[in-house]
Amino acid sequence: MNADAPVLECRDVSRTFMIGKGPFVQKKPLRAVQDVSLSIERGEVLAVVGESGCGKTTLAKMLLGLLPPSGGEIFFEGVPLSSVDRNAVSRRIQPVFQDPYSSLNPRKTLASIISLPLDVHKIGTPEERKRRVEEIMELVGLPRRLLYSYPSQLSGGQRQRVAIARALAIKPEILVCDEPTSALDVSVQAQILNLLQELREELNLTYVFISHNLAVVEHMSSRVAVMYLGRLIEFGTAAQVFDDPKHPYTSALLDSVLTPEPQYGLPEITTMGREFPNPLNPPPGCAFHPRCPKAMDVCSQAQPQPADENGRLLECHLYGEETAAA
Amino acid sequence: MTNDTANIPYSDESILAVRGMNVDIRVPAGTLHAVTNSAFHVDRGETLCIVGESGCGKSITSLAVMGLLPGNATVTADVLKFEGRDLLSMSQKQLSALRGNRMGMIFQDPMTSLNPVYTIGNQMQEIYVRHGKGNAAQAKDRAIYLLEKVGITAAESRLGQYPHQLSGGLRQRVMIAMMLMNDPVLIIADEPTTALDVTIQAQILHLLADLQKEFNMALILITHDLGVVARIADRVAVMYAGYMVETGSSDEVFNAPMHPYTQGLIDCIPIPGKTERGALLGSIPGIVPALVGDQEGCMFRNRCDFAQEVCGTGIIERKALGEQRGYRCVIGPEQAQANLQASRAQAAVAAGE
Numbered sequence: 001m002n003a004d005a006p007v008l009e010c011r012d013v014s015r016t017f018m019i020g021k022g023p024f025v026q027k028k029p030l031r032a033v034q035d036v037s038l039s040i041e042r043g044e045v046l047a048v049v050g051e052s053g054c055g056k057t058t059l060a061k062m063l064l065g066l067l068p069p070s071g072g073e074i075f076f077e078g079v080p081l082s083s084v085d086r087n088a089v090s091r092r093i094q095p096v097f098q099d100p101y102s103s104l105n106p107r108k109t110l111a112s113i114i115s116l117p118l119d120v121h122k123i124g125t126p127e128e129r130k131r132r133v134e135e136i137m138e139l140v141g142l143p144r145r146l147l148y149s150y151p152s153q154l155s156g157g158q159r160q161r162v163a164i165a166r167a168l169a170i171k172p173e174i175l176v177c178d179e180p181t182s183a184l185d186v187s188v189q190a191q192i193l194n195l196l197q198e199l200r201e202e203l204n205l206t207y208v209f210i211s212h213n214l215a216v217v218e219h220m221s222s223r224v225a226v227m228y229l230g231r232l233i234e235f236g237t238a239a240q241v242f243d244d245p246k247h248p249y250t251s252a253l254l255d256s257v258l259t260p261e262p263q264y265g266l267p268e269i270t271t272m273g274r275e276f277p278n279p280l281n282p283p284p285g286c287a288f289h290p291r292c293p294k295a296m297d298v299c300s301q302a303q304p305q306p307a308d309e310n311g312r313l314l315e316c317h318l319y320g321e322e323t324a325a326a
Numbered sequence: 327m328t329n330d331t332a333n334i335p336y337s338d339e340s341i342l343a344v345r346g347m348n349v350d351i352r353v354p355a356g357t358l359h360a361v362t363n364s365a366f367h368v369d370r371g372e373t374l375c376i377v378g379e380s381g382c383g384k385s386i387t388s389l390a391v392m393g394l395l396p397g398n399a400t401v402t403a404d405v406l407k408f409e410g411r412d413l414l415s416m417s418q419k420q421l422s423a424l425r426g427n428r429m430g431m432i433f434q435d436p437m438t439s440l441n442p443v444y445t446i447g448n449q450m451q452e453i454y455v456r457h458g459k460g461n462a463a464q465a466k467d468r469a470i471y472l473l474e475k476v477g478i479t480a481a482e483s484r485l486g487q488y489p490h491q492l493s494g495g496l497r498q499r500v501m502i503a504m505m506l507m508n509d510p511v512l513i514i515a516d517e518p519t520t521a522l523d524v525t526i527q528a529q530i531l532h533l534l535a536d537l538q539k540e541f542n543m544a545l546i547l548i549t550h551d552l553g554v555v556a557r558i559a560d561r562v563a564v565m566y567a568g569y570m571v572e573t574g575s576s577d578e579v580f581n582a583p584m585h586p587y588t589q590g591l592i593d594c595i596p597i598p599g600k601t602e603r604g605a606l607l608g609s610i611p612g613i614v615p616a617l618v619g620d621q622e623g624c625m626f627r628n629r630c631d632f633a634q635e636v637c638g639t640g641i642i643e644r645k646a647l648g649e650q651r652g653y654r655c656v657i658g659p660e661q662a663q664a665n666l667q668a669s670r671a672q673a674a675v676a677a678g679e
Contacts, residue, residue, distance in 0.1 A: 051523040158613075185379035185550060186379065186551075186595060188613075190594035190595075190607040193596075193607055197604065216596060219604070219605075220604070253525065256525045257598060258531075258551070259553050259595070259597045260555070260595055261556055261580070262556040262576040262581070265557060266535060266557050267528050276526075
């Protein structure tokens with residue numbers, strides 16, 4: 001494997017689902033992810049943001065190797081993910097899911113939930129596994145007395161700690177966190193975010209952090225990928241994207257974040273008057289143009305091509321060579 | 327329990343006035359004190375936000391007001407008045423004549439609160455006709471008028487649609503239109519935007535605020551999201567473990583929070599542009615206490631950085647700072663502000679390291 005290559009790299013990755021409305025109706029393609037190219041460097045926190053239905057979870061599943069892309073290729077340290085053994089992938093990339101109420105088996109004790117990855121990968125003797133489970137529980141801040149408790153006996157925050165402990169048990173390098181705090185209360189969310197930050201420094205982890213909460217994303221991430229209707233529309237460092245958003249969609253998303261600052265009223269929403277489009281029947285041209293305050297004639301006709309703008313990727317007719325020429 | 331909320335003033339014009347309300351729920355393990363000595367009121371054209379984490383009793387408070395609690399719950403109150411009428415002495419029949427009529431409700435998930443097997447039009451007309459406001463044709467006209475009012479295009483054709491044919495944002499708009507059918511004076515919205523995307527959330531909140539102004543209604547918004555509260559509330563009540571631990575205007579509560587819980591909760595939220603990227607967030611250690619059984623002292627003391635011995639005994643009195651401003655903590659206001667400055671300075675130092 002190539003040590004210089006990004007840990008994970010997507011090259012023109014697409015995933016299309018065929019959606020049928022009954023046996024006699026022709027199936028329609030739903031392009032959940034389209035031509036997404038991005039790379040994840042070792043040790044960074046890459047955030048993927050967007051509204052529901054933008055394809056962020058589908059992308060996460062493909063990065064985890066749970067779903068093969070229908071186009072393009074994902075590279076893991078320079079090697080195509082499809083050619084790497086499933087077990088080898090799962091030893092190094094682990095998921096943390098959104099809802100700790102449904103992602104943990106209610107009939108298993110914490111000890112067996114956390115040690116399951118160790119059992120699957122046949123790591124260590126039973127004693128070593130038990131020691132590892134106790135070690136990892138301490139690391140994520142779960143008291144040892146909970147070892148033989150069931151998920152139903154825990155609070156939401158504790159359950160999410162269990163999910164993180166389970167993911168970390170086999171010492172992976174990459175965690176794919178899909179909305180890890182959106183089912184939690186505010187005070188607990190802060191606890192879990194702090195825990196994730198501390199673990200990253202301590203264990204030198206790489207995170208793919210998927211969220212719709214931009215305040216959380218800005219706080220956690222080093223680079224941000226903004227998705228809209230399956231396409232990557234802006235991709236740059238957190239400073240680039242948050243301090244100086246270029247794509248009108250990114251600006252609109254940032255404007256809709258409600259922070260606890262009573263001096264500002266509700267944000268103006270003129271830009272986003274329309275609903276999220278039906279992904280089965282996406283608008284022609286740039287998919288964002290019906291909601292875009294800066295839409296031009298060309299936006300409804302041609303799909304904008306990705307352009308490089310001082311190291312950030314932008315997919316918008318306002319930027320790139322086409323506009324410069326026109 | 328002594329009642330230190332009875333002397334909080336409210337006007338006779340108040341749409342809803344509550345003083346000293348307790349909600350106890352019988353559970354197998356004993357009595358669950360879901361709401362203790364709660365006091366709030368809301369006037370016409372005013373927005374009151376009740377904010378707190380899950381299990382703090384904010385939804386139970388709204389259900390108690392509407393008389394929708396299950397049979398194992400008991401509501402007691404010194405004052406529980408809606409438009410000057412005592413709600414506690416009303417029969418279920420009288421209450422149901424109020425609900426959906428003078429009192430409108432919006433719930434979190436419009437998919438589960440709309441009936442999936444009836445059309446939008448059918449459900450909107452039902453609420454109008456059932457409360458004796460007019461016949462089906464009048465109801466239809468009003469439904470179309472209100473659907474347009476909440477920003478739904480092609481309103482007439484929407485009447486024939488079923489809830490599953492609409493997106494989440496549209497469904498919530500339908501819920502709002504439906505609630506307006508009978509010209510309510512009070513809207514209780516329980517987490518109305520939690521199930522929606524951020525961009526849609528801003529739209530729905532705008533809509534609620536605009537409609538409230540236009541129809542001069544009282545709005546009680548129940549949410550866990552301090553961001554929503556800060557942007558829309560006139561007055562705020564922060565709940566913790568069944569107690570209203572802090573009340574005041576939105577500016578007062580957010581700019582000078584007194585209760586350690588409110589202070590902690592505000593510092594938990596990263597603010598783009600203000601909180602340093604990657605720094606540790608303020609957090610409240612521990613978890614919410616169980617509410618079953620007898621209670622003594624402050625419910626927050628186990629998670630509080632400033633807990634003292636006196637916090638564990640007796641009843642924590644409400645400290646009144648102004649007509650509506652108050653908090654329930656043993657720490658005096660100057661000391662509370664000093665504590666807040668100190669802990670923020672400490673956090674800034676930790677972030678700078």
